[in-house]
Amino acid sequence: MVTLNRRLAGAFALVIAASACNTGVTVGPKLASNQVLHVQIEDQPASLDPGQTQYTFETAVLRAVSEPLVKPMPDLSGVVPAAAQSYEVNSAGTAYVFHLRPTAKYWDGTPVKAEDFVFAWQRLIDPRLAAPDESLFADAVLNGERVSLMDPQRDKANIDPALATIGLKAVDDLTFQVQLAHPDPAFLWLASLPAAGPIRKDVVSQNGDKWATAPETYLTNGPFKVTEMSKNNYIRVERNPYYWGPKAALEQIRFDIVNDGATGLNRYKGGDLDVMAVQPAQAPAVGSDSTLSHQLVKTPNLTVFWIVFRVNSPPLDNVRLRQAIAQAIDRNAFVDQVFAGEATPATTFIPRGMHGYSPSLGTQRFDVAQARASLAASGLSGKQLSLTYSYDQTSDFAKATAKFVHDQLKTNLGIELNLQALDPNTLGSRIDQGQFQITGPRGWTADYPDPADWYDVFLTSSSNDLSFWQSQQYDNFVSVARTDVQPSRRDQEYLQAQTMLVDDAPVAFLAQTVSWYLVQPYVRGVVSSPVDEWPGALQPGAISISPH
Numbered sequence: 001m002v003t004l005n006r007r008l009a010g011a012f013a014l015v016i017a018a019s020a021c022n023t024g025v026t027v028g029p030k031l032a033s034n035q036v037l038h039v040q041i042e043d044q045p046a047s048l049d050p051g052q053t054q055y056t057f058e059t060a061v062l063r064a065v066s067e068p069l070v071k072p073m074p075d076l077s078g079v080v081p082a083a084a085q086s087y088e089v090n091s092a093g094t095a096y097v098f099h100l101r102p103t104a105k106y107w108d109g110t111p112v113k114a115e116d117f118v119f120a121w122q123r124l125i126d127p128r129l130a131a132p133d134e135s136l137f138a139d140a141v142l143n144g145e146r147v148s149l150m151d152p153q154r155d156k157a158n159i160d161p162a163l164a165t166i167g168l169k170a171v172d173d174l175t176f177q178v179q180l181a182h183p184d185p186a187f188l189w190l191a192s193l194p195a196a197g198p199i200r201k202d203v204v205s206q207n208g209d210k211w212a213t214a215p216e217t218y219l220t221n222g223p224f225k226v227t228e229m230s231k232n233n234y235i236r237v238e239r240n241p242y243y244w245g246p247k248a249a250l251e252q253i254r255f256d257i258v259n260d261g262a263t264g265l266n267r268y269k270g271g272d273l274d275v276m277a278v279q280p281a282q283a284p285a286v287g288s289d290s291t292l293s294h295q296l297v298k299t300p301n302l303t304v305f306w307i308v309f310r311v312n313s314p315p316l317d318n319v320r321l322r323q324a325i326a327q328a329i330d331r332n333a334f335v336d337q338v339f340a341g342e343a344t345p346a347t348t349f350i351p352r353g354m355h356g357y358s359p360s361l362g363t364q365r366f367d368v369a370q371a372r373a374s375l376a377a378s379g380l381s382g383k384q385l386s387l388t389y390s391y392d393q394t395s396d397f398a399k400a401t402a403k404f405v406h407d408q409l410k411t412n413l414g415i416e417l418n419l420q421a422l423d424p425n426t427l428g429s430r431i432d433q434g435q436f437q438i439t440g441p442r443g444w445t446a447d448y449p450d451p452a453d454w455y456d457v458f459l460t461s462s463s464n465d466l467s468f469w470q471s472q473q474y475d476n477f478v479s480v481a482r483t484d485v486q487p488s489r490r491d492q493e494y495l496q497a498q499t500m501l502v503d504d505a506p507v508a509f510l511a512q513t514v515s516w517y518l519v520q521p522y523v524r525g526v527v528s529s530p531v532d533e534w535p536g537a538l539q540p541g542a543i544s545i546s547p548h
Contacts, residue, residue, distance in 0.1 A: 029524060029544070029546055030546060030547055031249060031544055031545065031546065031547070032522070032545040032546060032547045032548065034545065035249055035250050035251040035252070035544065035545050036250070036251060036252045036253075036254060036545070037250050037252070037253045037254070037274050037275065037523065037540075037543060037545065038254050038256055038272060038273050038274045038275070039060070039253060039254070039255050039256065039273075039274065039275045039276075039534055040255075040256050040257075040258045040264050040267075040268075040273050040275065040276035040277060040534075041056075041057035041060050041061070041235075041255045041256070041257055041258075041533075041534075042056075042057050042257075042258070042259050042277065043055070043057045043257060043259055044057075044231060044232050044257055045057055045058040045061060045235070046058065047212060047213075048061055048062055048065075048212045048213075048218065048226070049209075049211070049212040050062060050066055050120065050124075050194065050195045050196070050197050050199060051120070051123045051124055051129050051131040051133075051195065051199075052129075052131065052132070052212075053132070053194065053195065054132035054133075056533040057255075057257075057533075059194045059533055060255060060533035060534055060537060061226070061235055061237065061255055062194045062195075062197075063194045063222075063532070063533065063537050063538070063540075064222060064223065064224045064237050064253060064537070064540050065218075065220040065222040065223075065224050065225055065226055065237055065240075066194065066197035066198075066220045066221060066222045067082050067083045067104075067197055067221050067222040067223070068082055068083060068191060068192055068193065068194065068196040068197045068198075069081075069082060069083050069084040069087070069098050069100075069117065069176070069191045069192070069196065070082050070084060070087070070188060070191050070192045071192050071538060072189070072192050072449070072529065072531055072538060073529075074527050074528070074529035074532075074538055074539070075529070076353065076354060076355065076449045076529065076530055076531065077355075078188075079188050079189070079191070079192050082192075083100060083101060083104055083112060083197070083198065083221060084098040084099055084100055084101070084176070085099055085100070085101045086098075086099045087099065092183060092485075093180075093183035093184065093185065093483075093485035094179065094180045094182065094183055094184075095177065095178065095179050095180065096177070096178045096180070096187065096188075096191075097171070097175060097176070097177050097178075098114075098117075098175070098176040098177075098178070098191075099174060099175060100112060100113070100114060100173075100174040100175070100176065101244050102174060103244040104221060104244045105221065105242035105243070105244065106200070106219045106220060106221050106240075106242065107219065107220060107221075107225035107240040107241065107242055107243075108219060108242075109242050110200070110219070111173070112198055112221050113170065113173045113174070113198075114170035114171065114172065114173060114174060114175055114176040115170040115173075115201070116198035116199060116200055116201070117168075117170075117176045117196075117198050118168045118169065118170050118176065119198075119199055119200070119201045119204075120196070120197065120198050120199040121137060121141070121168050121178075121196070122163045122166065122168060123199065123204075124137045124138075124195060124196075125137055125138045125141065125144045125147055125148050125163070125166060126147075126148075126159065126163060127147070127148050127149070127150050127151070127152050127159065128152045128159065131195070132195075133193065133195045133447070134148055135148065136190055136193075136447060136448070137190060137196075139181065140180055140181060140184050140187055140190055141166050141167045141168060141178060141179070141180060141181060142166060142167030142179040142180060142181050143162075143165050143166040143167060143181070144166050144167070144181065145181065146162070147159070147162045147163060147165070147166055150162060167179025167180065167181070178191075182483050183483040183484075183485050184452075184482075184483065185450070185452070185483075185484065185485055185487070185490060186448065186450035186451075186452040186453065189448035189449060189450050189453075190448060192448075193447075193448060197220070197221065197222070198221055200219055203217060203219050213229075214229070215227050215228060215229060220240070221240070221243075222240060222243065223239070223240055223243045223245060223248050223540060223541045224237040224238060224239060224240055224248070224253060224540065225237060225238060225239075225240045227252075232257055233256075233257060234254050234255060234256045234257060235254075235255045235257075236252055236253075236254050236255075237252065237253050237254075237255070238251060238252050239251060239252075245541065246541060247541075248540065248541035248543075249525075249541075249542075249543065249544035249545075250540065250541075250543055250544065250545070253540060256272075256273060258273070258276070261278070261279030261281050261282045262281070262282065264276045264277075264279075265278070265282050265285075265286070265518075268518050268520075269292075271520075274519070274520045274522075274523050274545075275517060275518070275519050275520070275523065275526075275534050275535060275536070276517065276518050277515060277516070277517055277534070278296070278342075278516035278517065278518060280339060280340040280342050281340075283340040283341055283342055283516060284340055284341075286516065286518065287341060287516075292518060295518050295519055295520065295521060296516055296517070296518060297516075297517045297518075297519050297526070297528055297535045298514055298515070298516055298517075299514065299515050299517065299528045299529075299530070299535065300344055300351065300352055300353055300512055300513070300514045300515075300530070301351070301445070301512065301513040301514060301515055301530070302351050302353065302354055302445060302446035302449060302530050302531070303351065303443060303444070303445040303446070303512060303513045304346050304349065304350075304351050304443050304444060304509060304510075304511070304512050305346070305401075305440070305441040305442065305443035305509075305510045305511050305512075305513070306346075306440065306441065306442060306443055306507040306508055306509045306510055307389075307401070307405060307438055307439065307440030307441060307442070307507060307508050307510065308438065308439050308440055308442050308466045308467050308506070308507050309322050309325075309437070309438055309467055309505070309506055309507065309508070310434055310436055310437055310438070310467060310468060311467050311468055311469050311506050312434070312468040312470075313434075313437075315378075315380060315385060315387075316387075316437060316438070318378045318379075318380065319504055319505060320374050320375070320377045320378035320379075321374075321375065321378040321380055321385075322504075322505035322506070322508070323363060323364070323371075323374045323503075323505050324371045324372070324374035324375035324378060324413060325371075325409060325413070325415075325438075325505075325508055326347075326363070326364040326371075326505050326508035326509070327363075327364060327365065327366060327367050327368075327370050327371035327374055328366075328368065328371035328408055328409055328412040328413045329366060329405065329408045329409075329508060329510065330366050330408060330412075331345030331346065331347065331366055331510060331511060332345055332366075333404075333408075334401075334404055334510055334511060335511055337400070337404060338397070338400045338401060338404055338511075339511060339513070339514075341514075341516075342513065342514050342515070342516055343511040343512060343513045343514050344511065344512050344514055345366075345510075345511060345512075346509045346510060346511050346512040347359075347361070347362070347363075347364040347365050347366075347502070347509050348361045348364070348498065348502055348509060349454065349455075349498050349501055349502065349509065350451060350454060350494075350498060351446075351512045351530075352512060353530040354446065354449045354450075354451075354530060355449070355450065355451065355491075356451040356454075356491065356494055356495070356498070358495060358498055358499075361498065361499055361502045361503075363502050363503045363505070364502055364505060364508060364509055368412045371412055371413060372412075372413065375413055381414075382409075382413045382414030382415040382416075383414060385415050385416075386416070386418065387409075387415060387417050387418065387437050387438060388417070388418040388419075388420050388436070388437045388438065389402050389405060389406065389417050389418065389419050389420065389437070389438040389439065389440075390420040390422055390427055390430065390431075390436045390437075390438070390439045391419070391420070391421060391422070391427070391439060391440065392422065392423075392424050392427050393421035393422060393423060394423065394424055397441065398440070398441060399421070401440060401441045401510070402419050402421075402440075403419070405417065405438075405440075406419055417438075427439070431466055434468055439466070440510075441510065442466065442507070444457055444464075446530075446531075448531075449530060449531055451481070451494045452481075452482050455478040455481070455482075455494060455497055455498075456478065458474065458501055458506065459474075459475055459478060460472070460475055461475075465506075467506035467507060469504065469506035471500060471504065473500065474497050474500050474501065477493045477494070477496050477497040477500075478493075478494075478497050480493055481493035481494045481497070517534065517535050519535055520548075521548075522545055522546045522547070522548035523536075523543065523544075523545060523546075524543065524544050524545070524546050525539075525542040525543045525544055526543060527539055527542070
């Protein structure tokens with residue numbers, strides 16, 4: 001799915017150094033008397049139900065209050081135990097057993113049980129809920145896809161019995177077993193998603209859909225609990241007194257809803273916000289400010305944008321022409337002009353910060369001389385080419401991208417690109433029917449940080465393959481890699497697929513987005529990650545406020 005909101009790469013850290021006195025006794029840093037962190041979120045969450053959240057301003061809160069079985073390491077090198085203290089997987093990679101922490105409790109003191117994970121994951125697959133992450137879990141869990149495809153009305157009487165047949169089982173109170181539909185090396189990333197936290201069946205049964213709308217009934221197991229919801233104003237969370245882990249230094253996190261970038265920046269300067277996202281409109285001013293620029297945390301997102309070529313019709317069925325266009329685009333200038341610096345050039349598919357990133361693949365790198373040589377090798381010339389670029393006229397981003405690509409091709413290849421501004425419905429219809437030559441920007445944002453979430457985009461059978469590119473060899477590599485439990489072999493299979501994709505250029509990769517955050521200098525212990533919603537979201541319990 002393409003969104004401009006998601007996340008990050010490269011682990012930038014603001015690390016606390018403990019001080020030592022002359023006696024040799026190590027002491028921690030001094031703390032401010034007021035341990036309340038003010039974090040900006042961009043909109044009012046529509047829901048905090050793990051089965052309904054889908055936007056970063058929702059998962060930002062959810063991640064602080066609900067804890068799944070495992071959680072990502074900040075550098076995405078793997079996962080670490082969370083609600084589960086350990087887990088095992090069978091040799092075939094088709095069954096996982098999670099052992100829950102005996103001391104894990106919800107904020108009302110009720111123990112977290114394996115049946116809570118069974119219920120929560122069944123809800124994600126239940127077609128009546130229509131969870132945003134439904135397909136991710138349904139495709140992975142045994143019998144999940146069959147159940148998720150049932151009709152909520154026609155099959156109403158059969159859904160509950162069917163849910164009991166999927167591969168989820170509470171062996172006992174502390175043992176949660178998952179049977180997979182097939183070997184899935186990416187499964188642990190699913191288990192780490194914010195949506196994968198436990199839910200108590202008794203709470204939902206008593207309160208229905210409203211269980212997650214009030215602090216009194218929103219029972220969660222994370223290091224914090226929601227204590228106040230002020231609509232369109234803020235959501236306040238406080239320490240969960242029964243959380244199994246170390247006591248958080250922060251007493252509260254207040255998620256302040258601020259959807260205007262200028263207002264947010266003014267509030268940050270005034271000390272009303274401690275952590276905030278810098279919008280592109282404010283990026284030039286922040287980047288040039290001698291004080292604010294030193295408070296920036298820049299975190300590349302797992303989001304990549306590209307332009308699409310229709311490859312099954314002349315002249316863009318010519319691979320050397322597609323390569324020439326890709327090589328003629330100055331992505332550094334694109335980042336500066338279109339993203340105001342809040343991006344980094346991309347010439348490959350998998351983003352920087354995620355396993356499988358391969359910067360050595362160089363076919364699409366900006367090189368005017370090589371672009372002109374590729375164009376010559378295509379047997380075509382700029383003067384004889386007439387190409388049309390179709391874009392969404394309602395999107396400033398699409399308009400700016402179209403103009404930039406137009407100017408680059410004219411300057412570097414002598415190609416006159418005809419820009420076709422269309423309303424979204426007309427554009428969508430033409431793209432679906434293949435009635436275009438070039439369009440964009442398009443792209444992908446990671447649902448979870450594993451190649452398995454990416455490569456299906458360009459499968460011959462994929463509805464996301466807008467270019468009509470077909471490669472049986474690519475399809476084979478991706479199909480085999482998806483279930484290959486041998487890591488090094490799997491890496492090579494995905495590398496072969498990415499090499500083919502970059503070289504054959506059904507799309508020209510443009511940029512990977514980068515989020516800019518301002519973090520007050522008195523906020524300590526922040527470690528950012530490619531998958532968190534704000535710097536420190538993965539480890540809020542490690543954050544503290546120093547005297548200021």
